[in-house]
Amino acid sequence: AQKVTQAQTEISVVEKEDVTLDCVYETRDTTYYLFWYKQPPSGELVFLIRRNSFDEQNEISGRYSWNFQKSTSSFNFTITASQVVDSAVYFCALQTDSWGKFQFGAGTQVVVTP
Amino acid sequence: DVKVTQSSRYLVKRTGEKVFLECVQDMDHENMFWYRQDPGLGLRLIYFSYDVKMKEKGDIPEGYSVSREKKERFSLILESASTNQTSMYLCASSLLPQGATTDTQYFGPGTRLTVL
Numbered sequence: 650a651q652k653v654t655q656a657q658t659e660i661s662v663v664e665k666e667d668v669t670l671d672c673v674y675e676t677r678d679t680t681y682y683l684f685w686y687k688q689p690p691s692g693e694l695v696f697l698i699r700r701n702s703f704d705e706q707n708e709i710s711g712r713y714s715w716n717f718q719k720s721t722s723s724f725n726f727t728i729t730a731s732q733v734v735d736s737a738v739y740f741c742a743l744q745t746d747s748w749g750k751f752q753f754g755a756g757t758q759v760v761v762t763p
Numbered sequence: 764d765v766k767v768t769q770s771s772r773y774l775v776k777r778t779g780e781k782v783f784l785e786c787v788q789d790m791d792h793e794n795m796f797w798y799r800q801d802p803g804l805g806l807r808l809i810y811f812s813y814d815v816k817m818k819e820k821g822d823i824p825e826g827y828s829v830s831r832e833k834k835e836r837f838s839l840i841l842e843s844a845s846t847n848q849t850s851m852y853l854c855a856s857s858l859l860p861q862g863a864t865t866d867t868q869y870f871g872p873g874t875r876l877t878v879l
Binding site: 653655658684686691692693694695696699740748749750751753754755756 | 794796804805806807808813819851855857866867868870871872875
């Protein structure tokens with residue numbers, strides 16, 4: 650069975666602080682894909698990143714960075730120098746099957762205050 | 764840019780009513796999905812469709828049905844709405860080209876349904 654755990658329900662930070670969101674997944678498949686989405690207050694999920702199970706390179710995109718470690722089945726997301734616009738719910742998702750179905754984590758609410 | 768639209772942002776219905784939620788995508792995507800989002804539970808898959816007139820149950824299909832008569836449109840139907848179906852409903856689509864094993868899902872803005 651596939652499972653994604655985001656243990657942090659809510660994280661509150663002050664602007665310019667760094668924040669790391671944890672994502673732990675479970676799967677027996679050797680080929681799988683991991684995603685992060687952002688859901689701002691407007692409601693629409695916005696795609697942030699996709700990573701396949703054979704690519705363990707960390708990635709940086711502006712203030713966002715991702716750390717993928719197969720050894721610990723984790724795909725963590727860090728926002729550096731957070732801004733108020735980063736306030737949102739962030740979802741981690743796992744995709745393993747050929748239909749492209751996702752298994753989502755419960756989400757982490759990030760609150761950035763000025 | 765991929766555009767996924769949903770017919771309503773907010774909807775209020777009464778118990779027992781038949782409810783239709785419509786989703787349209789403009790990128791000729793093969794796959795379409797319906798999720799519901801509840802606090803602490805994340806997104807849970809209700810149904811998905813990989814082609815016109817084709818549908819598959821997701822994790823929580825009970826109380827719902829779907830219809831896909833045209834490639835761009837995927838409808839979620841609540842045959843007899845109940846209060847426990849009060850939730851945020853999100854539609855998504857993905858291309859998943861033949862032979863591909865993954866593709867990003869693109870989401871609509873969501874419909875917040877309240878059943879009284």
